[in-house]
Amino acid sequence: MASVITMRQLLEAGVHFGHQTKRWNPKMKKYIFGARNGIYIIDLQKSLPLFRQAYKKVVxxxxxGGEILFxxxxxxxxxxxxxxxxxCGMYWVNQRWLGGMITNFQTxxxxxxxxxxxxxMKADGTYDLLIKKEVVSLERKREKLEKNLGGVKDMEKQPACIFVIDCKREAIAVAEANKLGIPVVAVVDTNCDPDPIDYLIPGNDDAIRAIKLFCSRIADAALEGKMLREERKQAATDKEVDEADFQDTEAG
Known part of the structure; x- marks a missing residue:
């Protein structure tokens, strides 16, 4: 676990920079190291082990066998x-969270x-049989659906976990996951409420470098989990083969 993330990487990505001191949630007090020039500084000594804990949970x-929704x-x-x-072969929502995305998944x-x-229809030539006005209308509908649902169109069931950047902005997604008992892994800045988050990572949820670091490490965790899943499957298959061979030997 030690190599998952380092203090240096957190510092270089600016993970320690919180929001202005006038914009904060008192519940985040224990994760704040202090303030500098009117900006809260997040205590990375607390962020680091929590980040590793979140990583481990995703793995x-x-x-x-679970899937993660970014x-x-x-x-x-x-x-x-x-x-x-x-x-990492997972699902995502990056445009707009549609109400009921997981609580009303059948809809x-x-x-x-x-x-x-x-x-x-677009791929098989059906569009060619329609008048231009109809095609334009259908394309507009397809593009809108693709924009909002493209990242979840292959998701067959509710996710086993959601990973969130900016839990204040994505409060509806967090609330839906809470309602269903789906674990929430989230980056929690100094202006956020940490209470609804199961695995919080105190950190900067605005800086692009910080966001990139968080997303890439959670994706790494998902890939590591997939590798473990395959290893377990292989071990189970090998065990079945060994048991079958043993039974054949006994019978002989």
């Missing part, structure tokens, strides 16, 4: 949320089915 969840809709997070979720699945139908 465990994925190793057990959530971050603020402008500076959008690219890294999508990029890192894709890299969301209907919208996903509509998106896939439109994708098929």
């Amino acid at each position: 465990e969840i994925v190793a057990d 959530v971050g809709t603020k402008r500076q997070a959008q690219e890294h949320i999508e990029e890192e979720a894709k890299r 969301i699945k209907k919208s996903i089915a509509r998106l896939k139908r439109l994708e098929t």
Whole structure:
């Protein structure tokens, strides 16, 4: 676990810079080291072990067969949320959290089915049989659905965990996960309420370098979990083969 993240990496990414002292949540007091020039400084001695704990939890969840949903809709997070979720083969929401995205997943699945139908129509030449006005209308619908649901269109069931950048902005996503008992891993800045977060990482949720670091490490954790999952499957298969061979030997 020691190599997951280092103090130096946190410092270089500016993870320790919080919000202005006039914009804070008193519940974050124990994670604050002090203030400098009107800006809160986050205590990285507390962030580091919590980051490692969150990493470990993601590894465990994925190793057990769970999927992670990356959530971050603020402008500076959008690219890294999508990029890192894709890299580790997980799902993402980086434009707008639709109410009921996980609490009313069956309705969301209907919208996903509509998106896939439109994708098929575009790909199989159906558009060529329609008048231009109809095509323009259908394309507009497809693009809107793709924008909001593209990152979850292959998600067959509710995620086993959500990873959030800026839990204040993504309060609805956090509340839905809480309601369903889905663990929430989140970057929690000095202006946020840490109470709804199961695995918090006290840190800067605005700086691009910090966001990139958080997203890439959680993606690494997911990849590590996938590797463990495959190793377990292989070990189970090997055991079955060994037991079958033993039974054949006994029978002989």
